[in-house]
Amino acid sequence: MAAIETECCVVGGGPAGMMAGYLFARAGVKTVVLEKHGDFLRDFRGDTVHPSTLEIMHELGLAEAFLKRPHQKAERLGGNFGEKHLRIADFTGIKAHYPFIALMPQWDFLDFLADAAKKLPSFSLRMNTEATDLIEEDGRIAGVRAAGPKGDIEIRAKLTIGADGRHSTVRDRSGLKVLDIGAPIDVFWFRVDRDPEQGEDVLFNAAAGRIVVTIDRGDYWQCTYVIAKDGAPKIRAAGLDAFRRSVIDAVPWLAPHIDQIASWDDVKLLTVTVDRLEKWSRPGLVMIGDSAHAMSPVGGVGINLAIQDAVACANLLSGPLAAGTLTDADLERVRERRLWPTRVVQFAQVQAHRLILTPLLKSGRRDPQPPLFIRVISALPWLQRRFASWVGLGVRPEHVHSPRAQKACL
Numbered sequence: 001m002a003a004i005e006t007e008c009c010v011v012g013g014g015p016a017g018m019m020a021g022y023l024f025a026r027a028g029v030k031t032v033v034l035e036k037h038g039d040f041l042r043d044f045r046g047d048t049v050h051p052s053t054l055e056i057m058h059e060l061g062l063a064e065a066f067l068k069r070p071h072q073k074a075e076r077l078g079g080n081f082g083e084k085h086l087r088i089a090d091f092t093g094i095k096a097h098y099p100f101i102a103l104m105p106q107w108d109f110l111d112f113l114a115d116a117a118k119k120l121p122s123f124s125l126r127m128n129t130e131a132t133d134l135i136e137e138d139g140r141i142a143g144v145r146a147a148g149p150k151g152d153i154e155i156r157a158k159l160t161i162g163a164d165g166r167h168s169t170v171r172d173r174s175g176l177k178v179l180d181i182g183a184p185i186d187v188f189w190f191r192v193d194r195d196p197e198q199g200e201d202v203l204f205n206a207a208a209g210r211i212v213v214t215i216d217r218g219d220y221w222q223c224t225y226v227i228a229k230d231g232a233p234k235i236r237a238a239g240l241d242a243f244r245r246s247v248i249d250a251v252p253w254l255a256p257h258i259d260q261i262a263s264w265d266d267v268k269l270l271t272v273t274v275d276r277l278e279k280w281s282r283p284g285l286v287m288i289g290d291s292a293h294a295m296s297p298v299g300g301v302g303i304n305l306a307i308q309d310a311v312a313c314a315n316l317l318s319g320p321l322a323a324g325t326l327t328d329a330d331l332e333r334v335r336e337r338r339l340w341p342t343r344v345v346q347f348a349q350v351q352a353h354r355l356i357l358t359p360l361l362k363s364g365r366r367d368p369q370p371p372l373f374i375r376v377i378s379a380l381p382w383l384q385r386r387f388a389s390w391v392g393l394g395v396r397p398e399h400v401h402s403p404r405a406q407k408a409c410l
C-alpha cells in the first residue's frame with residue numbers, strides 16, 4: 001500500500017475540514033485534506049454564510065475577494081404565518097464588518113477556500129480520497145487508511161482531524177461515544193425558479209400544517225419542506241400532485257413555477273440528526289464540525305459552528321503542532337472551548353423543534369397563530385437585532401489567533 005507522511009491529516013473537505021486545512025497550512029504545518037468526492041458540487045449542504053464566518057474571512061484578509069463571488073445578501077429575516085408577515089431578525093445593526101448573511105451555494109464557498117489554501121506551500125488537497133479506517137499504534141491514532149483514485153493509501157500524521165460530517169467514518173472507527181439528542185423532523189429539499197420581483201426578507205412560511213423555508217438564490221428558490229420524522233414514504237405515496245399542492249398551500253407565490261418539480265428525483269430527502277460526542281478526542285485525533293456534533297438545519301448555523309470549531313482547533317493546536325510540543329491535553333482543550341456554544345445551539349434547536357416546528361406541523365390551520373416567542377420578537381425591533389446578533393455571531397465567537405507562517409496570494 002502506498003504511504004505518505006504529514007504533520008496534520010484532515011478527513012473531510014466540508015466547511016470544518018477546509019477551514020482547518022487552510023489555517024493549519026497557513027501556520028506552516030504540513031497538512032493534507034482528504035475529500036471523498038471529486039468536487040464540492042452537492043446541493044444539500046446549506047447556503048448560509050453568517051456574519052461570524054465573514055468576520056473570520058475578514059481576519060484572514062479573504063473577505064473582499066470572497067464577496068466578489070455571486071451571492072445574495074439577507075439583511076433581515078421574516079416569516080409568513082398564513083396571511084401574517086412577521087419580521088424575526090434584523091442584521092443591519094449588529095456589531096460586525098459584514099452585518100448580513102451571505103447566501104451562496106456552499107460549493108462556491110468551499111471552492112474559494114480550496115483555491116486560497118492551494119496557494120499555501122504546506123497545503124495539499126486529495127479529492128476522490130475516502131478515509132476508510134484509522135491507523136492505531138499503541139493506543140494512539142497515527143493517521144488514516146484511505147481509498148484514493150490510484151488505490152489504497154496510508155496517510156501517517158502526528159495529528160488527525162475528523163471533519164467528515166454527520167455520518168463520520170472517523171468517529172465510527174474511533175470508538176468515541178455519541179450522545180443522540182434526536183430530532184422529530186426530516187426535510188425535503190428542492191428548487192423552483194424565482195421571478196425577480198418575488199420575496200423580500202421572507203424565509204419561513206407556515207400554513208395549513210405545512211412549513212416551507214425559502215432561500216433566495218437569485219434566479220431560483222432553494223426550498224426546504226419540513227416533515228415529521230420518517231414521514232417521507234407517506235408523502236411520496238400520496239403522489240407528486242398532492243406534494244406540489246401542499247407546497248403551494250404554504251407558499252402560494254411559488255405556484256407559477258411549481259411544475260418544475262417534475263418527479264421525485266427533483267425532491268431530495270434529508271434526514272435530520274442532532275447529536276454530539278461525549279469526548280471529542282483521543283491521543284492523536286480530534287473531531288470537529290458535524291462529526292463532533294451533528295446539527296439540525298434550524299437557524300442555518302451548522303456551517304458557521306463548523307468554521308468556528310476549525311478556528312478554535314487551529315488556535316489551540318497549530319502552534320504546538322508546528323513546534324513539536326502538542327500534548328493529548330491540548331486536544332481535549334478543543335472540546336472544552338467549543339462544547340458550550342454547541343450545547344447552547346443544540347438546546348435552542350431542540351426547543352425550536354418542540355415548540356415551533358412540531359406544533360405548526362400538527363396545526364391544520366390555514367392561518368396559524370405564530371408562536372409566542374416569534375410574536376414577542378416581531379413586536380420589538382431591538383430584540384430582532386439581539387436575535388440577529390445571536391444567530392449571526394454565535395455565543396462564543398472565535399477569532400483567528402493561529403500563527404501566520406505562510407501567506408496565500410489571491
Ligand SMILES: Cc1cc2nc3c(=O)[nH]c(=O)nc-3n(C[C@H](O)[C@H](O)[C@H](O)COP(=O)(O)OP(=O)(O)OC[C@H]3O[C@@H](n4cnc5c(N)ncnc54)[C@H](O)[C@@H]3O)c2cc1C
Pocket residue numbers: 011012013014015016017034035036037044045046047048129130131132163164165166167168169170187189270271272273288289290291294295296297299300301302303304306
Ligand atoms: C437539510 C439540511 C440543511 C442544512 N442547511 C444549513 C444551512 O442552510 N446553513 C447552515 O449553516 N447549516 C445547514 N445545515 C447544517 C450543515 O450542513 C452542517 O452543520 C455543516 O455542513 C457541517 O460542516 P462539516 O464540515 O462539519 O461537515 P460536512 O459539511 O458534512 O462536510 C463533511 C465532508 O466530509 C466528506 N467526507 C465524508 N466522509 C468522508 C470520508 N470517509 N473520507 C473523506 N471525506 C469524507 C464529505 O463528502 C463532506 O464534504 C443543514 C443541514 C441539513 C441536514
